[in-house]
Amino acid sequence: MSIEVRIPTILRQYTGGEKAVDGSGATLAELIDDLESRHAGLRGRLVDEKGLRRFVNVYLNDEDVRFLGGLETSVKDGDNVTVLPAVAGG
Amino acid sequence: MLRIDRTTYDQIVAHARRDHPDEACGVVAGPAGSDRPERFVPMLNAARSPTFYEFDSADLLALYREMDHRDEEPVVIYHSHTATEAYPSRTDVSLAQEPGAHYVLVSTREPDHTEFRSYRIVDGEVAEEEVEVVETFSGEAPTSPNEESVPR
Numbered sequence: 001m002s003i004e005v006r007i008p009t010i011l012r013q014y015t016g017g018e019k020a021v022d023g024s025g026a027t028l029a030e031l032i033d034d035l036e037s038r039h040a041g042l043r044g045r046l047v048d049e050k051g052l053r054r055f056v057n058v059y060l061n062d063e064d065v066r067f068l069g070g071l072e073t074s075v076k077d078g079d080n081v082t083v084l085p086a087v088a089g090g
Numbered sequence: 091m092l093r094i095d096r097t098t099y100d101q102i103v104a105h106a107r108r109d110h111p112d113e114a115c116g117v118v119a120g121p122a123g124s125d126r127p128e129r130f131v132p133m134l135n136a137a138r139s140p141t142f143y144e145f146d147s148a149d150l151l152a153l154y155r156e157m158d159h160r161d162e163e164p165v166v167i168y169h170s171h172t173a174t175e176a177y178p179s180r181t182d183v184s185l186a187q188e189p190g191a192h193y194v195l196v197s198t199r200e201p202d203h204t205e206f207r208s209y210r211i212v213d214g215e216v217a218e219e220e221v222e223v224v225e226t227f228s229g230e231a232p233t234s235p236n237e238e239s240v241p242r
Binding site for chain 2: 008009010055057059062064066082084085086087088089090
């Protein structure tokens with residue numbers, strides 16, 4: 001068992017074109033660190049020094065993790081994580 | 091070049107007019123790889139602002155789930171400018187994260203004329219492209235190359 005992470009088009013350059021990759025960890029931060037170990041560069045596109053990037057949305061199952069615990073959100077085997085870039089502008 | 095059918099074009103303009111003076115936004119989804127904008131999906135501007143737009147985060151997830159399910163992609167991502175020209179702002183460029191999409195900008199700054207222009211935005215580079223409005227995609231034969239072109 002592991003956690004499936006769905007990767008948007010613009011970040012598939014870090015996953016060899018894969019739409020979804022598997023990872024593990026007890027929190028979202030650990031999961032992202034685990035992904036970074038195999039998909040170098042991905043972490044920097046998801047987080048900055050302040051936490052999750054403002055215009056990247058990360059969902060645990062159906063919920064935006066901003067409304068859960070952000071990077072400290074607990075995750076477990078069998079969960080689904082979806083990464084989607086915000087669609088936004090001025 | 092963006093090829094778009096008349097009905098969808100009119101729907102985008104109508105949405106922009108309806109939400110004026112706030113910015114309107116949405117996508118036109120199409121079969122993956124087809125480059126054909128077929129399914130008009132107006133979105134809520136969660137920012138409800140005359141100078142900013144952002145898809146609501148829950149709506150965004152629902153939209154991408156549905157497109158995945160239907161094997162579609164966002165062929166067009168559109169939004170309006172309500173006081174300035176239909177050209178991507180610096181914010182538009184820095185936040186553009188769908189390199190495969192046609193970014194359509196509509197300006198409603200003039201009450202009786204709506205500017206409708208399209209761009210590719212890749213790695214911070216903006217390239218304007220022609221817009222060809224076709225009556226319908228069925229049959230797929232462009233009548234004459236320039237007849238339906240939209241003046242810039």
